[in-house]
Amino acid sequence: MTASFSMSAEQRAAELGLRIPDYTNPPYGGRYGAGLKAFHRTGDFVELSGITPETRDGEQVHPGAVGTEVSLAEAQDAARQTAINSLGLIRLAVGSLDAVAGLSRALCFVLCAPDFDRLNEVSNGATDLFLDVFGPEIGAVGRASIGATSLTRRNSFELWLSFEARPLT
Amino acid sequence: MTASFSMSAEQRAAELGLRIPDYTNPPYGGRYGAGLKAFHRTGDFVELSGITPETRDGEQVHPGAVGTEVSLAEAQDAARQTAINSLGLIRLAVGSLDAVAGLSRALCFVLCAPDFDRLNEVSNGATDLFLDVFGPEIGAVGRASIGATSLTRRNSFELWLSFEARPLT
Amino acid sequence: MTASFSMSAEQRAAELGLRIPDYTNPPYGGRYGAGLKAFHRTGDFVELSGITPETRDGEQVHPGAVGTEVSLAEAQDAARQTAINSLGLIRLAVGSLDAVAGLSRALCFVLCAPDFDRLNEVSNGATDLFLDVFGPEIGAVGRASIGATSLTRRNSFELWLSFEARPLT
Numbered sequence: 001m002t003a004s005f006s007m008s009a010e011q012r013a014a015e016l017g018l019r020i021p022d023y024t025n026p027p028y029g030g031r032y033g034a035g036l037k038a039f040h041r042t043g044d045f046v047e048l049s050g051i052t053p054e055t056r057d058g059e060q061v062h063p064g065a066v067g068t069e070v071s072l073a074e075a076q077d078a079a080r081q082t083a084i085n086s087l088g089l090i091r092l093a094v095g096s097l098d099a100v101a102g103l104s105r106a107l108c109f110v111l112c113a114p115d116f117d118r119l120n121e122v123s124n125g126a127t128d129l130f131l132d133v134f135g136p137e138i139g140a141v142g143r144a145s146i147g148a149t150s151l152t153r154r155n156s157f158e159l160w161l162s163f164e165a166r167p168l169t
Numbered sequence: 170m171t172a173s174f175s176m177s178a179e180q181r182a183a184e185l186g187l188r189i190p191d192y193t194n195p196p197y198g199g200r201y202g203a204g205l206k207a208f209h210r211t212g213d214f215v216e217l218s219g220i221t222p223e224t225r226d227g228e229q230v231h232p233g234a235v236g237t238e239v240s241l242a243e244a245q246d247a248a249r250q251t252a253i254n255s256l257g258l259i260r261l262a263v264g265s266l267d268a269v270a271g272l273s274r275a276l277c278f279v280l281c282a283p284d285f286d287r288l289n290e291v292s293n294g295a296t297d298l299f300l301d302v303f304g305p306e307i308g309a310v311g312r313a314s315i316g317a318t319s320l321t322r323r324n325s326f327e328l329w330l331s332f333e334a335r336p337l338t
Numbered sequence: 339m340t341a342s343f344s345m346s347a348e349q350r351a352a353e354l355g356l357r358i359p360d361y362t363n364p365p366y367g368g369r370y371g372a373g374l375k376a377f378h379r380t381g382d383f384v385e386l387s388g389i390t391p392e393t394r395d396g397e398q399v400h401p402g403a404v405g406t407e408v409s410l411a412e413a414q415d416a417a418r419q420t421a422i423n424s425l426g427l428i429r430l431a432v433g434s435l436d437a438v439a440g441l442s443r444a445l446c447f448v449l450c451a452p453d454f455d456r457l458n459e460v461s462n463g464a465t466d467l468f469l470d471v472f473g474p475e476i477g478a479v480g481r482a483s484i485g486a487t488s489l490t491r492r493n494s495f496e497l498w499l500s501f502e503a504r505p506l507t
Contacts, residue, residue, distance in 0.1 A: 043211070045212070102209055105216045105329075110319075116319050117320075120321040124202040124203070128202070128203060131203055131204035139204055142205070142208060142209060142217060142218030145219070145320070145321050146315075147280075147318035147319030164209065
């Protein structure tokens, strides 16, 4: 929140002290299936693979159903960690956070019980982080928040993100 | 249904008497989180933010689980209202309904009980409206209908739409 | 698995003995709603409509909730059949499996009970097939696996796939 928007996204991420995972070492994929890749770029449009609140070692941040097993605050923390992980995928896809021209859409899946209705507040944990890092011009994003019956390993959150990359020079 | 497909989409919307919300006044976003935007355009490909059956004042059309709290007919009405709302987002994104070259895909989330299996009929409430407004060439759309455990504020429907815009001149 | 990656995707599909449905005869769409289309291409980016484990006659492969009514092995079989169906949609969209430059993303919806947490293993049934047909360069794909409360006709799986086509010549 103290980060100035005159800084670049990489500078803001550094100032915020974010620990962004490196998806080159070990290489992305392999944990959940064969032949999965982190992203695909068609022209300047980039689609990222699904991202979860897990460390690169597979340690989970607050797994379980939001509203019963996981509190709103914990779910927001899981969503924020997921967004930080997505920054690592963005670096893998386009080399630097500063190569993002604009976020496009964030489809947010929340593992939750049927009577939990504050899904948007969970997703804010992810999209507020984007705003802090990219600023309001690049970091604003379209969004939907969808309650899932289950997610792999009962993660509480999963992010499905697309963005526009700066043109290759 | 009486609209002729020789008319433009804006003309058909007028003939159908649709009351399409204006997302410029008040500006889109802010109700559910900071830094949300209505759309992103990459080249001619446009992704819209998630859209729900709510008025611009936040009044909900038939919230609750379809099959238990909400009837099929009510859910179809909610889906139709959501599609009408999306027309307002399309105008915001590209200026006019006539600037749509073709709808691409509609991912339809339906808040429903596990034994409700007529999700496609709910989604028809949205995609039939697109057909009425845009005609069969531009208004046909890819689609999937997915049962959600919950949605924000327990809305019964949420639409995740992408489309191709006419090239900027 | 015995298919060599020096062959083209069409050759591998033939060697694997896949029976890929023809979506031109009868024409795609109409079963679930009016005005549905199989795909939309914007530039070289192609979005496919939702695909399910059903034959062209509407016969379902292993419908029901995974983990209770449907076993993991049956769900993987349904996912594999869905992926085979998507090959038919790809042919419809771009003429040949060999016109795919790269798969982009596979959003996999799994109808399942809340305590089922091996969704990724279900989705492997689909994405392993892509790897077998397209090889690791073109067939690797971004992915997420989402538990759905219900799907139309209680199908156990639904695939939402995007890909990059080779440029039109």
